[in-house]
Amino acid sequence: MESKFYTMEKRKNRNEIGLLPNVFKKVGIAVMLLAFVPAVIAKAVNIPLTGANKELFRLLTMNAFILGLLFIAWAKDKVEDELTFAIRLKAMGWSFIWAILFVIIKPFVNMLFNDPVADMKSQELVLSMLFVYLLMYYMQKKGR
Amino acid sequence: MKNSIRVERAKLNITQQELADQVGVSRQTINSIEAERYVPSTVLAIKISNVFKMTVNEIFQLDNED
Numbered sequence: 547m548e549s550k551f552y553t554m555e556k557r558k559n560r561n562e563i564g565l566l567p568n569v570f571k572k573v574g575i576a577v578m579l580l581a582f583v584p585a586v587i588a589k590a591v592n593i594p595l596t597g598a599n600k601e602l603f604r605l606l607t608m609n610a611f612i613l614g615l616l617f618i619a620w621a622k623d624k625v626e627d628e629l630t631f632a633i634r635l636k637a638m639g640w641s642f643i644w645a646i647l648f649v650i651i652k653p654f655v656n657m658l659f660n661d662p663v664a665d666m667k668s669q670e671l672v673l674s675m676l677f678v679y680l681l682m683y684y685m686q687k688k689g690r
Numbered sequence: 691m692k693n694s695i696r697v698e699r700a701k702l703n704i705t706q707q708e709l710a711d712q713v714g715v716s717r718q719t720i721n722s723i724e725a726e727r728y729v730p731s732t733v734l735a736i737k738i739s740n741v742f743k744m745t746v747n748e749i750f751q752l753d754n755e756d
Contacts, residue, residue, distance in 0.1 A: 627716055628731050629718070690721070690722045
């Protein structure tokens with residue numbers, strides 16, 4: 547007898563978004579801690595942190611910090627299932643909305659403090675998005 | 691979506707963790723489904739009903755808001 551069910555092409559990665567292995571949470575924390583090493587070394591060997599030097603160290607620290615947060619955000623939990631997948635999607639949604647609000651509101655906040663109206667660094671935006679993502683993810687996980 | 695997982699679990703005398711292990715999710719996920727905070731996917735609903743040897747409709751039912 548012919549089956550009344552249509553066989554759908556089996557997709558192995560049905561609910562997967564290419565998350566990193568769980569160990570990357572620890573790697574992320576290590577990278578975040580290492581982010582401060584260049585500044586500490588510069589202080590120890592008396593490299594003056596002024597002008598271009600200061601900007602370079604700031605760039606290195608911020609980038610390493612962002613990379614560390616990305617590893618933490620994108621690493622699998624010990625038990626990863628469809629509820630954590632749904633929670634991740636919601637957290638991404640919140641972080642997306644945050645990014646839009648940040649871009650709209652930040653220039654006006656800058657104006658209040660007499661900073662340049664258009665001055666906005668992409669790193670600040672990405673960093674805040676990662677913070678909002680992690681905050682929303684862990685808050686929702688706690689409330690499940 | 692209403693469900694009778696808690697009742698069926700009690701009949702079989704299994705814990706949330708044991709049910710979670712059998713269907714491959716976390717205990718918190720089973721807790722969220724029981725508390726009707728989360729509606730499971732079709733795949734998970736079938737897996738849960740298989741554990742209780744019942745049909746999906748016997749475990750999960752639409753309520754007035756659905």
